[in-house]
Amino acid sequence: MTSTTAITVRGLRKRYGDETTGHLAVDGLDLDVERGECFALLGPNGAGKTTTVEVLEGHRTRTAGHVRVLGEDPATAGLDWRARIGVVLQEATDAADLTVHEVVRHFAVYHADPRDPDEVVAAVGLTARAGTRVRALSGGQRRRLDVALGILGRPELLFLDEPTTGFDPEARRRFWDLVRAVRADGTTVLLTTHYLDEAARLADRVAVVAGGRLLEVSTPERLGGRQSMGAVVSWSEGGSPREEVTAHPTALVQRLLARPGLATSGEVPGLQVRRPTLEDAYLALLDAATGSTTTRTATPAAAGGPR
Known part of the structure; x- marks a missing residue:
């Protein structure tokens, strides 16, 4: 581990279970998270994400491997180390009869150098609900309270496990x-999300x-060769839908516009241009790992041609 x-x-x-026949949830995983970054751990259900994060948090012992979190082994780290991390679980048990302000003030006493409770409540956007009992909060507001407790002790590292599950679009944003x-x-933020x-x-x-193994680490823009994946151009011609994958969508659209009888009033019927998304790259990685085929909106540009 370096200082960064x-x-x-x-x-x-x-x-889990027998040392030779039990379920192998994580199988030789290597990982580095840099200080100050937001790092997302992705994978299908049963991929080993939760087990990995629980080991990093010191909540679960490992079978083998080298792990250092903020310079220490989570399996043996003491209270000083735990004070340096914040954990926001997917499901949290709360004091439903206490108000937001009471909950934050109560947990502040467990930290050596807590943030000011009022400032934390304001930071998560709950000042207007500070006097509201927890049981009366919406799901999104309860999640904000979870984060308030997670950042209360000024953590150097914050674990967020599926933080917006069940949120409406506005609450998520x-x-x-x-x-x-x-x-x-x-x-530093370590995020797991679907x-x-x-x-x-x-x-x-x-x-x-996937399957307890690391498939790839990259930026969202470059994961799985996303930067070289072709765009999908779709349109309607002769009453039938058409679709083509291309690395040069602008040139294709220009050719369609110039095609006799296709573009009326300067518009190509049903024209859509879909750039490859992180989901496309993610599903392609899973397909390659499992040998399955998942429907995607884009494929590598090398595939080319009509689909």
């Missing part, structure tokens, strides 16, 4: 703003895990 690295993992293995603000304050648009918006880098 928050998390270093080498050869992480975790087997407000939560994204909150995560950006936390990161801007110098906190929402690919969330990872694309928040993460500096993403890692895809």
Whole structure:
């Protein structure tokens, strides 16, 4: 681990049950998370994401491998180390009869140098609800309270496990703003999410895990060769839908516009241009790992031609 690295993992293995026949949830995973970045861990259900994060948090012992989080082994780190991390679980048990302000003030006493409770409540956008009992909060507001407790102790590293599950679109975007603000304050963020648009918006880098193994680590823009994947141009011609994958969508659209009898009033019927998304790259990686085929809106440009 270097001074710029928050998390270093080498050869992480975790087997549940019998040492030889039990379920191998994580199989030789290597990972580095740099200080100050937002790092997203992606993968299907059962990929080993939760087990990996629980090992990093010190909540689960590993079978084998080298793990350092903020310079220490989570399996043996003490209370001083735990004070340096913040954890926001996917499901949290809360004190439903206490108000937002009471909950934050209560947990502040467990930290050696907590943030001011009023400032934390304001930071997560709950000042107007500070006197409201937790049981009366909406799902999005409860999630904001979870984050308030996660950042209360000024953590150097914040774990967010599926933070916006069940959020409506507006609440999700407000939560994204909150995560950006936390990161801007110098906190390293490790995020697990099933929402690919969330990872694309928040993460500096993403890692895809499947079957307990790491498939790739890259930026959202370059994952799985996304930068070289062709765009899908679709249109209607002769009453039938047409579609073509191309690395040069502008040139194709220009050819369609010049085609006799196709473009009426300067418009190509049903024209759509779909650029490859992080989801396209993610699904392509999973397909390659499992040998399956998943429907995508874009394929590598080398595939070319009509589809």
